[in-house]
Amino acid sequence: MQKRTVLQRLSLAGLAGLALSLPLALTGTAFAQAKPFKIGFILPMTGQQASTGRQIEAAAKLYMAQNGSTVSGRKIELVFKDDGGVADQTRRIAQELVVNDKVDVLAGFGLTPLALATAPIATQSKTPMVVTAAATSIITEQSPYIVRTSFTLPQVSVSIAEWAAKNKIKKVVTFVADYGPGLDAEKFFKSQFKLNGGEITGEIRSPLRSPDFAPFLQKVADLKPDAVFVFLPSGQGAAFMKQFGERGLDKSGIKLIATGDVTDDDQLNDMGDVALGVVNSHHYSAAHPSAANKKFVQAFEAQSKFRPNFMAVAGYDGMRVIYSALGATKGQGGGDALLAAMKGQVFESPRGQVLIDAQTRDIVQDVYIRKVEKQNGQLYNVEFDVQKAVKDPGKAK
């Protein structure tokens, strides 16, 4: 009865007046929270690096499915854009996302040149830029708005250099993709290996785009080192392994050691037995034996029908860093407030415990030494040693 009287008292004109005054009332916090919070992922979804885009997109969607599509009452919207792995495209898309779509955060960046091309836009627009793939050390120094959840090549190259020197490997030829992360891998492997008494007997670089590994592998065979140390970006490992086997290098007595980019979980099962026994170092393996990782891998495979790799885990953790930061600002966001809330985050990732270093905005994480083994008929990077809480050695002044 009471309800009815109230309703009867509200005239049509009164209702219209109420509707008109609503937008005016939505100012400040309320207005900000009514707007969706947009995360713009720029990824290579086509071209040579397409697997990186596919992995990170799947991981970001999984994170959202598991953690909800609102944070502190704010609706989250994910936008995915394909840059084809071309820096001019990345820059143009980033500009459009910031200016037209008004994204709150930029994320992704499948290759170093793509991250470098976007850094000035992050700085000028004060937009947090969460790098979930590219791994050259200097990237985080290109803008105070960059936070990285992937890794750096110095971080993983030092560990395998130490392992090699302690395991009767005296002479090494390095073989890397000829651009930022490859040069980082070469430099940091070399200095650590030499520090531990090893000798570098050759340095080979292959072009990033459409490489033909054959001539370089011939050079390795001619140089006859104890081992060849390899870094190639995610997506090139299977082609490299195939040629390594075809040229008989797996039976030549020259050991293959690498960063885990080469024995990438995305392609490992397609590599066949030539990959068996390859010792490599990295921050994530789909076989990492923790409860958190088992849960992650199971959920990821159920959703996507393929195995997550290190790109996926960085995308998943990138989402977590963004969600936590938005939560810390009670859904308000804002470039500087989000950045402040991203710095110093500590959490358990599927890869193990990680920290976003407040000074460098780069990730501090465990680095594992692994060996490719067959388990239940499938190839995995099986961890057998670990270096705890490794900071990017590229930043140690």
Ligand code: PHB
């Ligand atoms: C890079 O371009 O920074 C990059 C890409 C793929 C990797 C590692 C580094 O696996």
